[in-house]
Amino acid sequence: MTIARDRLRVAVQKSGRLAETSLSLLRRAGLSFRASRDRLFLYGENLPIDVLLVRDDDIPGLLMEGSCELGIVGRNVLAEQRLTALPGTDAPAERLALGFGGCRLSLAVTDGGPITVPAQLDGLRIATSYPGLLADWLAVNGIRAEIVVLSGSVEIAPRLGKADAICDLVSSGATLAANQLHELVAILHSEAVLAASPHPLGSAKAEQVERLCARIEGAQSSDGARLLMLQAPRAALAAITRLLPVRESPSVLSLDGLPDDIAVQALCSGALDWQHLEDLKRLGARGLMVLNVERMLA
Ligand code: ATP
Ligand code: MG
CATH class of the missing domain: 3.40.190.10 (Periplasmic binding protein-like II)
Structure with a gap:
């Protein structure tokens, strides 16, 4: 059951690997909170945004039923839920990759x-x-x-x-x-991602979501951003994309004289270690190059 609420609600892991960093990210985005007595709720003091503290497994369900508009959860939990959801149900979408919990x-x-x-x-x-x-x-x-x-x-x-x-x-x-x-x-x-409820929002809440996302993106500086460049068979694109810790959809370019191949440029967050590159190579990627990003403007 969805209760009409004016305030935005964000589901965050109560305790565990993502709990502390999730809350510190929200704080770095400028939110301040006061805890409820039962410690299941954090009331936003300076913006109409509250936090619900739950088990991470419950976050996709809370987003699907509309009890929360946003959640911070591992991509693994979100992706699993999407694959096991009943056909025809709208799954929560990944809004932002957050660069921790890798x-x-x-x-x-x-x-x-x-x-x-x-x-x-x-x-x-x-x-x-x-x-x-x-x-x-x-x-x-x-x-x-x-x-x-x-x-x-x-x-x-x-x-x-x-x-x-x-x-x-x-x-x-x-x-x-x-x-x-x-x-x-x-x-x-x-890695941890900001996931959004599939339900459409009223304009006031939609504006709050956009504002929070912009602040979170601002709080995540270009620190740790990497540009990954590679070439690959076009057929391997979906499998390669799944292995990338991407911040946004990668750019895909055609290669002159090689119709079955593509060049991919992907802005990635977090570590891109040897293991990553080897996993990509196994999928047919070649000419892999990882560059540090000096400065970015969205
Ligand atoms: P909860 O009590 O909330 O259900 P949990 O035991 O299911 O907690 P945690 O172990 O805290 O979950 O992990 C939360 C998330 O942290 C995982 O879903 C995953 O995205 C991420 N994570 C990062 N490193 C690891 C790791 N080595 N093992 C398990 N999860 C990891
Ligand atoms: Mg769990």
């Missing part, structure tokens, strides 16, 4: 085991909390594997004999290493 959803296998390339997963079992994203990647790559859905502690599934591989979030890789696992391939590069 991680990747990766396939991982047991150290010293028989599996060395993803194709060997055909006919095997893969444990994950992200069945939608995994099923999509397996279909694109023509691999038929059984998906074992687990809500947590995915990394111990191989040792328990529940699965032959896992598909889980990785940042440093320390959790994988502690469980004698290593990464095979990343299927999604993720």
